[in-house]
Amino acid sequence: MWGHVRSGATHFQLRQTPPPGNPVRQFFHGLSLPFHIARALRTDAVAWRRYRRVAIIQCLVILGLVFFFKRSAFDRVDLDLGPEEAPAEAIEKPAQARLQRQSRREAQEAVRQVREELAAAGISTPEIKVVIDEDTSPAEAPPKPPAAAVVKKPQERLGFFARQLQLWAALFATMQIVQWVVIALSRDYHDAISRDASLLTAVEPEDEPLTPRVRLDVTWMQKKVSRRIRGFVVFAAGLPVLLLLAAPLCSVQNLLAVFIPVWSAYWLVVFTAGKSARAWESTSGRPPWFLRAWTWLTTRMPGFRWETLQGYGRFWERRTLSVFSPAIEVEKQPWAFAGLALVRALAMLPLVKCFLRPLIPVAAAHLLVAHRAASTPASPVEAPAPTTASAA
Template sequence: MTAPAPNPSTTPGSSPPDAGPPGTRTSSGFFKVASAHAREAVETVYAARLAPPLDPSPVARLAYGAGLPLAVASALLAHPEAGRRYRRVCFTQAALVLGISVALGVSWGHVTKLLGLLGETRIQISSSGDVIRQSAKVTLDQGLAFWSSLYATLCAVEWAVIALSRQYHDAIARDAALLTGAMPEDPPLTPHVSVDIPWMWTRGKRYLRGWMVFLAGVPALSLLLVVPGVGRTLYAIASAVWGVYWLAVLVAAKSAYAWREEGTAPAPWFVRGWDWLTSSVLLFQWGLPRLYGQMLRKWTQQVFSPAARFERSPWELSGVAIARVLGGIPGFYLLVRPLIPVAAQHVLRAQDERS
């Protein structure tokens, strides 16, 4: 009686019949995990829940933060009176932005002229009747200039409309806080259009503060330029990450909860890191690096509190910052602006409850 032939799938040292090369299996597993995380993130954002996720993974926390403004908007729209006020205010502001922009020069006549020029071509035909050249009279540079001008006009007009009617956004934010269980950060008020000089001055100071904290890190980031070959690339990447970090911190700062540790918050990670360099690394233990460390602390000290809060919930607040960036399109920003402080407060309150 002959023995049965060995099964290749059970022979020691052999691979299953349906398995590919090791590299293929590794790539396939990676893409499966990545697609599962991406699907989970999309589902979390789409679910738009106010409660923090049970899954502690960074992807779930990031998606939760990105979906928070949607959850706040859903609560607003579900309420008859608050939803009606939200739609009326934001759509009226958007109509004003568009109308004033048109009045300032972006007229339909210019758009029609541009479309007409885009359709015109100059065709030269040789004696044999062959088409030898076809070129548009409007170049790419002219098109980019037009759309850039349109975008800049919309942004400027939108800022002016918000400056005059921002009390309506404050009232919407108060409605959103009450409907989602957050603490209202604005007192009850009857909104009206006004020229609020103190508010405009405060906004100007906040813009200046944002540039100061970003520029405070540029000297340290510039050290990457001395790395041979890849210095410029490393500097560009580090500058982008530094800017994204401050965007998320300043988004958290839109909620009054982020300022509860003002005057008592510890120094953020970059100040602690530079202090360690000047105290432990011989190359940095001299006057100029230490002087820069003092400057770095002084220029960023006023935002230690929101920076400390960000360090405790970096993924959730980064998600809220992503929603803020995606909602930064002129017109659409009017819908998102009153929701961001409420979303940030939900993250910070959950942070307080955990601690």
């Protein structure tokens, strides 16, 4: 197994070795492939310098913008530390105010009693006002409680941790937004890095040569939005089926807590394969496994052969027709693409994405090319002879 892992990205293209057959080996091959592609970039000084410079500059810009906007993110979180962390002045001043109000009420009550006694004796008295110097504390004022003597309650400690969690969540969201903007403006450099990596690992590049620059690509942004909508549609189309499958069982909520993450992970794997344009080239039109299973269930299984369920199957097929091709490619190499999807999930972290994003499409292309070459051994290998990025 480890021999396949250590062999690197050029293992299949240069040595003509078939992909590993063992599922564990496939998983580790897909998991390690992006890192081997990064190692292949080191063999060319120009490509390695561009890769490091782009990733480091993007990280510095993201950190700088997050530091600039962090106050607006922190202001949305209540950072009051609570009474257990309050300074001494915050405890002393309210106590002094309460003592002054109490002394004023006691003095007014004593004057009122004296006036009533004099009035009963027939003696008129002028209006008497009670004035208490607010800067003077009563002689018998209780000692001021020291801040260290305040007992921390468990609820207050939990509240402090909850506020800290909100703080870090706001910081994480800010970094994600800033990172998306930075990558959107500098994505040309990632495309150039992907092309360098393809040339250095002997796989045909999917992008044309270009001079990278910082720009706002409106067409690319529209495609990203449409892909996000398509991904949401194909994900949501399966939710009623998950609910239907969990309904007859005793614990629907617990089962959905398992089904929905598994369903999400499956589509993460499919769209990871879809990072390569080769994954969208299939013209077989064969439905993916979940549609085939639903068709079998609603046409052959007693108790499920209802026209309503069959109609929903046709609706489900129409909603997912556009992603049939990458879904079928995942069925051919589920374990390899699962390992690659795990790396892509790691690339969702802030700053890590700057280093891994340009490598994921090249790794997906390697898996697709290697599998097709192994499936048709008589056909010539698609990959060209290895070259250097600087020569290209």
